[in-house]
Amino acid sequence: xxxxxxxxxxxxxxxxxxxxxxxxxxxxxxxxxxxxxxxxxxxxxxxxxxxxxxxxxxxxxxxxxxxxxxxxxxxxxxxxxxxxxxxxxxxxxxxxxxxxxxxxxxxxxxxxxxxxxxxxxxxxxxxxxxxxxxxxxxxxxxxxxxxxxxxxxxxxxxxxxxxxxxxxxx
Numbered sequence: 001x002x003x004x005x006x007x008x009x010x011x012x013x014x015x016x017x018x019x020x021x022x023x024x025x026x027x028x029x030x031x032x033x034x035x036x037x038x039x040x041x042x043x044x045x046x047x048x049x050x051x052x053x054x055x056x057x058x059x060x061x062x063x064x065x066x067x068x069x070x071x072x073x074x075x076x077x078x079x080x081x082x083x084x085x086x087x088x089x090x091x092x093x094x095x096x097x098x099x100x101x102x103x104x105x106x107x108x109x110x111x112x113x114x115x116x117x118x119x120x121x122x123x124x125x126x127x128x129x130x131x132x133x134x135x136x137x138x139x140x141x142x143x144x145x146x147x148x149x150x151x152x153x154x155x156x157x158x159x160x161x162x163x164x165x166x167x168x169x170x
Contacts, residue, residue, distance in 0.1 A: 049078030053085035079108035083115035106136030113143035
């Protein structure tokens with residue numbers, strides 16, 4: 001019975017991954033060895049982020065230089081999944097990360113600020129137009145500027161950082 005249960009779990013996981021890839025318009029062949037995944041406006045949600053995180057952790061995206069996840073339905077839960085996967089150091093070449101125009105709040109921003117330490121080649125980070133409060137922005141700034149313990153080294157290669165949001169007033 002345990003083997004049958006394991007097979008059912010694997011089928012469900014494969015089905016969920018296929019559903020996520022169908023939303024993006026990409027096939028497994030398209031992502032193998034890809035350097036740029038442009039998944040703007042694909043209606044990706046937190047469950048899809050779980051699948052993307054699994055791909056990152058597996059090493060299947062190790063050649064990735066640019067990951068574009070802007071204009072989706074990603075909230076704190078989804079970006080926390082992505083941040084956890086980024087911390088696995090399976091994206092050694094990632095230089096551009098787009099997460100703008102989603103639903104990311106303070107908790108997601110905190111997770112992402114910690115995960116950036118695992119991205120030594122990060123040159124551009126786009127986080128604008130999310131649901132981050134002014135306090136969340138200040139916490140992010142503190143974390144990456146040394147207030148979180150050597151944050152300046154985290155972004156030693158960073159050239160572009162977009163953080164503005166209508167939510168972050170005061």
